[in-house]
Amino acid sequence: MRADLLLGKLEQHYRQQLPFVIYALPGSMMVTGLFQHTKELYSTTTLSEKGFVMAPFYNSSSLPLIPVNRSEQIKADLRPLRLEGVHKEIAEDEDSRTRHIALVSKAIETLTTSELKKVVVSRKQDLPLRSFDIITFTSVLFSENTDAFRYLWFHPKTGMWCAATPELLLSVADKTFKTMSLAGTRSKVKHGDQQWTNKEIEEQELVTQAILRDLKPFTSDIEISETYTSSAATLEHLRTDISGVLDPSASIKQVVDTLHPTPAVCGTPAKKALEFIETFEGYDRAFYTGYVGPVNLDSSTSNLFVNLRCMRLSNKEASIYTGGGITVLSDPISEWKETCNKQQTMLKLLGEFL
Ligand SMILES: C=C(O[C@@H]1C=C(C(=O)O)C=C[C@H]1O)C(=O)O
Numbered sequence: 001m002r003a004d005l006l007l008g009k010l011e012q013h014y015r016q017q018l019p020f021v022i023y024a025l026p027g028s029m030m031v032t033g034l035f036q037h038t039k040e041l042y043s044t045t046t047l048s049e050k051g052f053v054m055a056p057f058y059n060s061s062s063l064p065l066i067p068v069n070r071s072e073q074i075k076a077d078l079r080p081l082r083l084e085g086v087h088k089e090i091a092e093d094e095d096s097r098t099r100h101i102a103l104v105s106k107a108i109e110t111l112t113t114s115e116l117k118k119v120v121v122s123r124k125q126d127l128p129l130r131s132f133d134i135i136t137f138t139s140v141l142f143s144e145n146t147d148a149f150r151y152l153w154f155h156p157k158t159g160m161w162c163a164a165t166p167e168l169l170l171s172v173a174d175k176t177f178k179t180m181s182l183a184g185t186r187s188k189v190k191h192g193d194q195q196w197t198n199k200e201i202e203e204q205e206l207v208t209q210a211i212l213r214d215l216k217p218f219t220s221d222i223e224i225s226e227t228y229t230s231s232a233a234t235l236e237h238l239r240t241d242i243s244g245v246l247d248p249s250a251s252i253k254q255v256v257d258t259l260h261p262t263p264a265v266c267g268t269p270a271k272k273a274l275e276f277i278e279t280f281e282g283y284d285r286a287f288y289t290g291y292v293g294p295v296n297l298d299s300s301t302s303n304l305f306v307n308l309r310c311m312r313l314s315n316k317e318a319s320i321y322t323g324g325g326i327t328v329l330s331d332p333i334s335e336w337k338e339t340c341n342k343q344q345t346m347l348k349l350l351g352e353f354l
Pocket of ligand 1: 120122167178182183184185237264265308310321322323324326342
């Protein structure tokens, strides 16, 4: 019943172009929806309000927020409405391929001749939709990739965005925190039990070290897991879990501002990587590689995820955003393929609308 109620509310809000967000934490089919009463664009500069935040990649002091006290909150178990995605191949776009390979080659050249050690480069692919039905789409989004954090956000000022992201940026409950270092990508089917290459091991280690360095001033009792293989849809990544205690004086915003953007989505040194991205990537990442999630909800816990395996949607078009970390050991053609593989997570949700 609650599931029908939630989806009914969603359809009505979308028809009226009223802001809403629905989301589910990794491993859960319990979906929370926040349905804002008016079209106003609320924002936060401190992450101290209760609500759902949607932060862009590029530094922005004011972050879009759907506040709990301006919304109706509905929770529902979406298990009864389970719906599988439909796999549909799309043709490789030659122009995008040429452009991405040139971008990766430029990155490798810059890495060899400067102090830049890693840079994450990305692309956006626009796909026309034959039709779009928000209820079917939502059912598939929340049925697939249940290990990921899934959300669907709509605001008339930002458009509609969704993701099924495997990457936690920061979760905080009672001053204890969790985060992860996630990098290195390979296809699950192809590699089976094979070892990871040095390129991937080094690339992920760079991310772990940067996170530990950035957290040091605010934290104590840090625990670091072994680095292990973690699966995300058809892909696998290298992952290290990091947890500990936040200093009583540290605010979530302070910690997030030092972590974001991590070298998993930007590079290292961060400033140089950002300069490269701004100069050569050639498009606006908008909310891709920003962070999203509930803040100060459910007994004051916050769960922020990196906005990956995401897309922007309208009734007519989907724009899928994907990228990958480049080091001097990268191969441009493999990097192109990696972005195509990463697109599969979102493509499977679009299946019947393409
Ligand atoms: C940039 C993306 O993913 C990030 C980059 C990875 C990589 O370079 O191997 C792996 C996981 C993510 O941290 C993306 O999915 O678009």
